[in-house]
Amino acid sequence: MQNSLLAKYSGAVPRYTSYPTAPHFHEDVDCDKYAQWLKAITGDERISLYVHIPYCDRLCWFCACHTKHTLKYEPITIYLEALKKEIAAVGALVSRDAAVTAVHFGGGSPTMVRPDDLVALMDALRSAFRFADDVEISVEMDPNDLDEPRYDALAAIGMTRASLGVQDFHPEVQKAINRIQTFEHTKSVVDAVRARGVHSVNCDILYGLPHQTQATVAETVKDILSLEPDRIALFGYAHVPWMKKHQTMIKEEVLPGLEERFAQMSLAASLLIDAGYEPVGIDHFALPEDRMAIAAREGRLRRNFQGYTDDAAEALIGLGASSIGQFPQGYVQNMPATGEYQRMAEAGGLAAVRGVEVSDDDRLRRRVIEEIMCRFTVSFAELTAEFGNAVDVIVAEARAFAQSNQDGICLIEGDRFVITKAGRPFARTIAAVFDGYLSSGKGRHSIAV
Known part of the structure; x- marks a missing residue:
């Protein structure tokens, strides 16, 4: 019965982090329309900020994010200057009475940003917007980027949640996806951020990766549980080589089949539930006292471009190349190409190029x-x-x-x-x-x- 359901209901469909979904965005939503939506944010509204850093110092072959590989820091320096201009321009259009309740740094690898630059970036955000006293600040972290000065900078900007991608700890799987990251290294990151007062740690696990088996998934889950993260995301690897060319480095013949993918997912989910984590939505798990678990129990769980969230902000403002914002009026996306984004940000601050106004x-x-x-x-x-x-x-x-x-x-x-x-x-x-x-x-x- 289960196999027949898999065959019938596992076709290609959107992830529904928005509706309408991104393929239906169009150029009628431009900088002028975006400016109108920003000005419409009232003083009693809450705001979330998403800040995109589209650079990595290594390219993970499984990744479907908008990012580019660089071993030089100069492109990041240039990008950050443009980003700060966009931040100032957006902030000038938004009521200073509206409170920022959440900030999420995503990528790419935000932890590639040098410590002084990270602090300066947060200073720019705080200068442009009014932050709530209890603002949640989350950062996607690549353990291979981190050192003591970066840990200190993350503490200085007030990080409250660390998000670590793990995927799978098995060496053969890591080699196949170009993501070498030992358990010991990952544990050292968790220990370091907790030592600096970070109250929440999130770990991502993937199933359906090349050479992955139920045994490797179970071992990875066991290792992750020993770190006692507050939240765990269990994602299926999305193989979309027509959209992300670097995924062609992954040989399709070593990817698990549909039934094996489902078995890996089911096994991981059961292990997490047995360990005391509560299922949240289709692919998240959280400790019972975590804010997301509480929101799920109380019917306040929401879904946006960051996935599941307990954030109740009326507007999500995307900053940086390719970032997507969500407003009561609709969605808006910035220019994806970093060079053109930088030109637009330097010229006028806003860099919106497409979106959709919702009916x-x-x-x-x-x-x-x-x-x-x-x-x-x-x-x-x-x-x-x-x-x-x-x-x-x-x-x-x-x-x-x-x-x-x-x-x-x-x-x-x-x-x-x-x-x-x-x-x-x-x-x-x-x-x-x-x-x-x-x-x-x-x-x-x-x-x-």
Whole structure:
């Protein structure tokens, strides 16, 4: 039965970190439109900032992020100057009464930034925006970049959450993905950030990697558990060589098949749950006292371009090349090419080149998809209270899909559309049922499991 479900519901669908998804962004959303959205942020709103550093000193072949390899620091220096100009320009358009409640440094490898430059970058952010006293500051970290001065700089900027990519500790797997990172080195990073007062550590594990087996996944999970991270993300490797050319370095014949991928995922999830972690959404796990676990239990879990979050900010502002922002009015993306981004930032500060303004139908479907991805259930009554009679079309679609589905992955319970336990691994596929754009054929996506 499980194999037949895999074959039927593991097709290529979006990850739904936004709706509409990025392939449907267009050039009608430009710097002028972006400026209007920034000016519309009111003084009582909360803001999240995402700061993108699109450089790495080694290129991991599994990575699907927007980044480029460099062994020289000069490109980073030039990029940071442009980034600070964008920060100043954006900050000038946003009400100083609006409070920044979360900052996320992503990449690439933010920890490539030299200590003095990292502190200066945070100073630029604090000069441009008003930070809440309890602001959460998270940083994606490459253990191979880190040294004592960088640890001290991370403490100086007020980092509250460290996010470490682990993937798999098995040497053969690491060699195949060009990511050499020992357990001992990783443990030293966790120890160092905790010694400096960081209260939360997140670790990423991947399944479906080349040469990966259930045994290597189990061993990696065991090692990770010994570090006692507060959160663990369990992602399936997305093999998209048509989009990320460096993934052609990974030989497809050594990738696990669909059934093996699913077995790796299921094994890892069961080990994490047995260790006391609570499942959050489709691919996160957190200790019961962690903020994300609490948000999931209380129905406050959200999903954005950083994945699952407990952040309730009304606006997510993306800063840096390729960054995506999310606003009540829609989504906006900066110029992806670093050279052109720098030219735009130096010339006028803003660097938006595309996005999408959401319609009422988009807002409704976005809510339905987020409910499926975060809570595995959709309340028709709650939707009606928010969206009125427009919900009727969603109710009809949900009832039709549940009634036609003979595989037990979803059902109607009273006024709720419910994804069953058997259907939860296929939540992305179920969410796609309510995607009004997917049939247009724009974009290629990774498999759903």
